[in-house]
Amino acid sequence: MALTKKIQSSMGLEIPEAYIKIDSLSGNKNMLQINVKTYVSQTAAQEDRVPVEDSYKSFTPSVEDEAANFIKQGYEYLKTLPEYAGAIDVLE
Template sequence: MALQQKVKMNGQKVLQTSFTSIYMGEEEYSLDSYVRIENLNGNKESISITLHFYVLSDRSKFLYSKQYEFTPDMESNENFIKQGYQYLKALTEFENAVDILEV
């Protein structure tokens, strides 16, 4: 499982010529990303997850990673990874995220 999420990033706008690069200032970009839990550590009291964000159209292009932490439900039939995605989707940051089911 993974998530599709629109992310905003800031970057430098640079005009590239054959003999020089001209810095044009900062620009905000919005792009669709593929978000996957890459690492999960913890115990019954707290689970730490590391998310990796990739360009959706080319999942080999890594954007950045981010850490989150949640309290697992030990009574749930769902594993910690599934609970991690459920936790993320409950956050405002991921309210518009769409599930990507991997086979």
């Protein structure tokens, strides 16, 4: 899974279909830290190109029986943040 969205990078580059991917996560049931990488396209990510953005975000995951896995929760959390509002799921 990943997200796609039109963004403007911190360097001022407008990217019409940025590909936003959780690269890794670490933590425990109290706090998860996710490494979020943004690429100019899905192809760029698949070719292991350098991301245009690389950031870390933290959230408290749900550990309820019916809760989604931590990666899915990470993407749902990202969509609550202003910089990722309106992002569209990319199912792989």
